[in-house]
Amino acid sequence: MNDKSQYWQPYFAGIVLGLVLLAAFYTVGRGLGASGAMMRTVTTVVHAVAPEHTAQNAYLSRYVSGGQHPLKNWLVFQVLGVLVGGLLSGALANRLKFEVEHGPRFTPRARLFTAFAGGIIFGYAARLAMGCTSGQALTGGATLALGSWAFMMMVFAGGYAMAYFVRRQWI
Known part of the structure; x- marks a missing residue:
């Protein structure tokens, strides 16, 4: 470590x-x-x-x-x-x-596949939303855009909700 x-x-x-x-x-x-x-x-x-x-x-x-x-x-x-x-x-x-970091229940190949698939979905969603999370959080948040703040709260909520389902892959 x-x-x-x-x-x-x-x-x-x-x-x-x-x-x-x-x-x-x-x-x-x-x-x-x-x-x-x-x-x-x-x-x-x-x-x-x-x-x-x-x-x-x-x-x-x-x-x-x-x-x-x-x-x-x-x-x-x-x-x-x-x-x-x-x-x-x-x-x-x-x-x-x-190195490929992965939990004991995930193989490096499965980790790379899920990371790649998640990246494709995230990239598509970013273009659909006309911006990525860095643009929303940093730029929109800095300009106090209400939509950016709401978006980021939902990103954190979604991440917290998904943590329950993926945490078992890391323990």
């Missing part, structure tokens, strides 16, 4: 995250989020494989029209920065290891 002293103090990390959010509002006029970067990546792949489908699809075509490449967007660079920053942070703190 990792020594907890290697981690940032949560209140300090929260203040830093708030300052990063403030900087995003100030520099690009928008808050933080991740699902937009994933959508742009998916659009790029679909456009490379079937450009006529992308052009005829009302949802995807708005990401490829206008002459600008879909990946040339600050959200893509934000998500890349999160990935690289997390990798560097783990490496510098000697916490970098590649």
